[in-house]
Amino acid sequence: MDLLNAIVVLANFVIVPATAYGAQLALGALGVTLIYGILRFSNFAHGDTMAFGAMVTIIVTWGLQAAGISLGPLPTALLALPVGIAVTSLLLIGTDRLVYRFYRQQKAKPVIYVIASLGVMFIMNGLVRFIIGVDDQRFADGERFIVSARNFREITGLDEGLAIRTSQGITVVVAVICVALLFWFLNRTRTGKSMRAFSDNEDLALLSGINPERVVIYTWIIVAALATTAGVLYGLDKSFKPFTYFQLLLPIFASAIVGGLGNPLGAIAGGFVIAFSEISITYAFRRFANHILPERWEPEGLLQLLSTDYKFAVSFAILLIVLLFRPTGIFQGKSL
């Protein structure tokens, strides 16, 4: 029995990766939930927006790398991120002008927006494939580890190692900064307050002289920032492949719904709920059990509830449970 080693194993394979993944999902879900709160539809193009933002950032990163500019131990992509956000904002505002604004003026039903977002999804997906192709792209550089498994073992003298990759550390730090900025913006600034007012009660907001078009533009800019950041962080942590971003839609939607659609705090909580359940259910607990159980009880199997191929099933199951028992989400979203 060796509690310390067991904790390290758990931290290395579950807690650290799930925290990073949860932060990425939370950023994605925040974007979905903001669009839902203010524009009132579920944006199916969100995964591809993330892919587009990440793609622009990757191309700028390559440019910087070629010019010999780097951030030292940090990935160069962080330097390229603002450009990615700017280009994605332009794309989203352009999309709004060309596509969604018309339906807003028509006061179309939400489902029409959703179908329009399918069209936008196709176009963005096509654009990304057209520009960068369908293959895996690597763009991470700088230091690979904050703490490597070997260093950790040498310092602590434990049998098990704990590795924290730079991308995981950066994900968490950047996500915290993003969320802090977002909440400061929503709660402290005039524009942020008008956005919340618009989300709570559209008619009342219009009566008090809030310009809806301005609110919408700010929303798209924030969504572009969140989606690009989420996309780049995910790409740094795993790898950039356009199709995986499309598949991220399901866990992202699940996070937003589990937390309560339209509720930013809920989106963050939902992201971590989904990430931790996904990783802990698909993790094989055998090594963990070997450390905490006496030797003769050591398990024979892998102690893995589900194979990692079914990680989407986990988000789906959680989604179903929430829909069955608490359709408004943990934090009481605004929808039913």
Add this chain to the structure above:
Amino acid sequence: MSMIAPRNVLLFGMLAVLFILTGMMQSWNTALTIFNMGLISAILALGVNIQWGYAGLFNVGVVGFTALGGLAAVLVSMPPVPEAWSAGGPRMLLALLSGAATIGLAIASWRRLPNGGLRVVVLLAILIGGFMIYRAIFDPARDAIESVEPALTGYLGGLGLPVVLAWPIGGLFAAGAAWIVGKTALGLRSDYLAIATLGIAEIIIAVMKNEDWLARGVKNVTGIPRPVPYEIDLQNSSWFINLADRLGADYVTFSSIFVKLCYSALFIAVLLLLITLTQLALNSPWGRMMRAIRDNEVSSEAMGKNVTSRHLQIFILGSAICGLAGAMITTLDGQLVPSSYNPLRFTFLIWVMVIVGGSGNNWGSVLGGFLIWWLWIMVEPIGLWLMTVITSGMAEDSGLRSHLIDSAAHMRLLTMGIFLLLVLRFSPRGLIPEK
């Protein structure tokens, strides 16, 4: 009938011209290949149109229901693998039964027990205990089955019945999955159904990719028996060679065209049956009720209609049609390739067909199915040609030139997206609007 309106005759006539031109300019084989998939696409579009056009339900899991239909084709028509059955067949059945029993028991106890902490504890106990038992039976059975000649079989095989039987069974499979999704997500916001169907589709495909004992997973099942003759048999039979001679055709080419025509005949029969049934349903009191519910749920509910259970009914019906079409696709391909089930191709493209054709109109969906499928196939060569023309002024070794030419394959998605948005904006009721 909207069918007889001259405009609609003209639209279908133009469609026919497209296919005839393809036949004359490329080859009749190509034209027939596109036509056969067009028939199936039309059926898929009909299924989605029933859900969307009649009831306003938003299903983005078409790919999952289609894949289930494909699975049915394997399970019905492939010959059984006796070694695999004796290795772990009964145990596998027992495992599946125990899984089902666990879920049944959990639901029953949840319903019977009074509200409170005890209920949650009992539910969790049943689920966790049941899962352990299930895994204890399932894992060895799976390993035993998958170790039987993994390169050739490694799965239980099917029932060895005629493949056409798989079509209605595929529909049943899809209906079952639709029932589970509909039970949970209907009655809530419309977006929730969309997201739930997106999820179930992902899971169905994950199961089909990973459960090798069921249908070999990504190792694919090939050589699914055909409902129509094989080319090689035709080429060896005297009546066929005589027929080819009389028509003055090369009998090798003619045999492959003949096989495709047989498929066309089967598919046309299914399409005609379905469109007759859907048209009858649409114009029946039931159809009027469905449209009333779609147009005003509140007032229909006030008239005593159970909106949620009507929605469930139509959701299951539409999904069953998608399952049927899925079984037909696998029959046509002669193989089950789980990794080919791409949501962009099997879900979102079908949506483009329905919206472009005219939501709520069955003939519109059929038109949309053929037209969009034709475009989907043809955009690639047209895009390639376009790119070659655009880049013809560039240097031979220019990087941009080769990039543009390589990217032509991705023009499809772009084109479909633009097509969808344009129709949605400027002609939201589609090519053949609902009456």
